[in-house]
Amino acid sequence: MAKQLTADICVIGGGSGGLSVAAGASQMGAKTILVEGGKMGGDCLNYGCVPSKALIAAAKKAFALNGAEKFGVSGPAPEVDFSKVMDHVSGVIAAIAPHDSVERFEGLGVQVLQRYGRFIAPDEIEVGDTRVKARRFVIATGSTATAPPISGLEEAGYLTNETIFKNRTKPDHLIIIGGGPIGLEMAQAHRRLGSRVTVLEAFKAFGRDDPDLSAIVLAHLRGEGINIREGVKISNVSKSPEGEYRVALGEGPSAETLKGSHLLVAAGRKANVEGLNLEAAGVEYSPKGVKVDGRLRSTNKKIFAIGDVAGGYQFTHIAGYHAGIVIRNALFRLPAKVDYAAIPWVTFTDPELANVGLSEAAAREQYGDKIRVLTFPFAEMDRAQTDRQTSGLIKAITTNKGKILGAGIVGPHAGELIHPWGVAITGKLKIATMASYIAPYPTFGEISKRAAGSYYTPSLFSVKTRWVVKFLSIFG
DSSP, rough: EEEEEEEEEEEESSSSHHHHHHHHHHTTOEEEEOOOOSTTHHHOOOOOOHHHHHHHHHHHHHTTTTTGGGGTOOOOOOOHHHHHHHHHHHHHHHHHHHGGGGGHHTTTOOOOEEEEOOEEETTTTEEEEEEEEEEEEEEEEEEEEEOOOOHHHHHHHOTTTTTTGGGGGGEEEEEOOOOOOHHHHHHHHHHHHTTTEEEEESOOTTSSSSSHHHHHHHHHHTTTTOOEESSSEEEEEOTTTTOOOEESSSSSGOOOOEEEEEEESSEEEEOOTSSOOOGGOOOEEEETTTTTOOOOOSSSTOOOGGGGGGOOOOOHHHHHHHHHHHHHHHTTTOOHHHHHHHEEEESSSSSEEEEEEEEEEEHHHHHTTOOOEEEEEEEGGGGHHHHOOOOOOOEEETTTTTTTEEEEEETTTTTHHHHHHHHHTTTOOOOHHHHOOOOOOOOOHHHHHHHGGGHHHHHHHHHHHHHHHHHGGOOO
């Protein structure tokens, strides 16, 4: 007979969101079971944020001497041992892994079942030869890379974010299908490590980002020698007996074939809903994910979904945010709802591209002409001049009355500089707060204050202001 377990809350999926729920629930006194058939830590630790940023860090070191002559510094070109670079990536994962390990969570009081689970009833799942009944379930199974329907692609084989960090051979020519954040981050990292790189995008690279900001990043990437081709149609992919990839572009007289040593597909993701048998639980879903309400409840109100599998934003920090919403709902019965007004996202290219809240286009769609767009260039920042990192700008969006709606930054440390704008939106602050704080000099962070201060420039230096100053001077 199957072994029977019961729990207050059962979490399916040991990625960042699922681990946050499991740790929080157990430490708050709830009997908690965590079900994970793959690697603890999920995509972020093993295939996503952690290894990609480790690879980017190595690439920055290799690139460090490029342009150093501006500072009066020179030296030999770096020698890249690609296998050792990947050892570094693996080492970073290994350093973080204990925090997400089975042992740590069992130490927190969580019962961990290291198998995949599937629903067999609205309140019960099957995990191997064990059945788990719980008062509440949380589906946190994440998402998986998907590939476009290109002829020959599956037969040729390709790398994804789940396999590229296992590659120990430096690509001679890396072809990347997909010009979004993942594709472009990997493009720059591999280019800086010595590979030739071509990016193929069916539409527009960085298509979801502000064009004023993304254009600066794309110019930098192209300046480093990355071949970014937009609006291309891939008609076929094949692989020669010698292992060379051949990517056919277009058809007819204008057709051409690209040849590369490695092929990476970074063209979208799909929610991990297959195999969960959600029909047995009365949970509606689609390839985009589980259907949820504002409280992250599925159509079965005792089953929640968080992170990538809930559809919408696919960021690790969203999964963590969702975890807090679920704990308030599932454990404390508080009707907490998600609020996406201050969602940040960062692309870790160099320069970085960071956003929070509404973009200019989204703000105009919602508020029409009742907005103000504030910009300020890095070139006018003293710290940017000292560090010779003057390319980039900040763009902040407010209402005509100064309510902060969103901000975007392209430039050095943009992922760090975006933080105060998220705080401002969350706290419903007006631009006066950002303009009036005292910023330490010289720092990159001053750019936020300078941009905010530009909100008042038209009124401060107006004809009316000059008249007032002249009038007051009459009185001594």
